[in-house]
Amino acid sequence: MAHLSDDQRGQLLLVAGLALAFVFIGLALVVNSAIFTENLASRGETAGSDGALAARASVEANVGEAVERANYYNESAPADAFKQSLRNVSTQTEYLSATSGSLVNVTYVDHREGERINGSIDQGDDNYTVVSDVERAPGANGTRGLAFNSSGLPDGSDPPLVVKVNDTSFVGDERSWRARIWENSSGVQVRTIRNGTTPSENRTEHCSVPSAAENRIQVTGGLVNDQPCDALRWTASGTNFWFGNGVLASNDEYAIHFENTNGVTGEFEVVVHDDGGLSLPLLSLSGDATSGDAIYDTSVRFVYDGPDVRYNTTVRVAPGEPDV
Known part of the structure; x- marks a missing residue:
């Protein structure tokens, strides 16, 4: 076994200390570099x-307005008309x-065809039935922009105004979604x-x-006087009550009905998806509607080139469609 003098021991300790110092400095540089790079990346992103x-x-908001204007005026x-407006938006x-x-x-x-229906709520x-044989399409509810403007809703002593959506393969209230609407001293x-096919689904x-x-009342938009209404949206517990939810069971077609409309003042409008098989019984009921x-919905290509990021995607726009 070799014996070291005090001077040799001191030299050995000095060399070891220098080596450890270089190791720590290297580790610090690596860690700081990683943190700096991560911060830069996160800030830039x-x-x-x-x-x-x-x-x-x-x-999306501007394209939605362009769709609504094109449907209303053309x-x-x-x-x-929409394509011209879209060029202006761009x-x-x-x-x-x-x-x-x-x-x-x-x-x-691209866009999908639709039918815009409007008229007074009270049709005599x-x-x-407002419309039947409405077909849902992939990624689409099939109905959007269903809204009422009314200064005379039932006051609670009369039956409420009812908006009903039902699966055309079922009768009565089975497989239906209904919104009962009235007004009293507390508001709308x-x-x-x-309704499902069993009581447990109701x-x-x-x-x-x-x-x-x-x-x-924006029935498909889930708003009443521009305020969210849980009865037309997601509830606090997470239950989905958006327009027509839970209606379809055996096919992709449904009908929209209004009930208890006599004496209800106001107008309605709605846009439904038109696959070529729509039925519009309301038009034969009254000349008022x-x-x-x-345009039911549209897809546009959105490209963003910024100093930090390039974003290229297809955006689907369907103003007033239920969030389901």
Whole structure:
């Protein structure tokens, strides 16, 4: 066994200490480099994604308005009018985004045909079918933009106005979704009833919203006087009460009915998906109701080029469609 002198021991300790120092310095550099890189990446990704998502939300809102204007003002050729509006949306968005150092481009991809129906709620028949043989399409409810403007809802002493959706393969209330709507001193009341094929599947939900001079009930949008109504949306417990939920069992077709309409003042509008097999019995009931060609939904290509991120995706827009 070799014996070291005090000087040799000191030299050995010094060399070991220097070696450990270099190791610690190296580890510190590696760790700091990793943290710095991660922070840079997260900051860049967050900044870029925030800008892209904000631009996308703005584009979706503007495209939705373009769809609604095309349907309202151009019943004979809504698709042509929409494409022209979309070009304006893209041009304006590009101009505004360029001021912040980004580039946004929006182009038409496709759309699905629809039918827009509107008229007074009281059609002279207490109960009637608005439309039948409505077919759901992949990713689509089949009905959107169903809304009432009314200054005269039932006051609770009369039967409530009822919006009913039912699977056409069933009779009565089986496989149906119903929204009962009335008004009292507490405001507008909405009670939703969802019937399955067995009692255990039945569900009921209720909401109350302050009244307005003219009440607006956005049945498919889940809003009453611009306030969320759980009876037309998700409940606090997570139960789905959006328009027509739970109706279909054996096929993809359903009908929409209004009940207890006599004496109810106001107008309604709705857009339904038209696959070529729609039935519009309301039009033969009264000359007050009208219908016209419409865009049910549309897909547009959204491209965002920013200083931190490039975002390229297809966006589907269907204003007023239930969130199901």
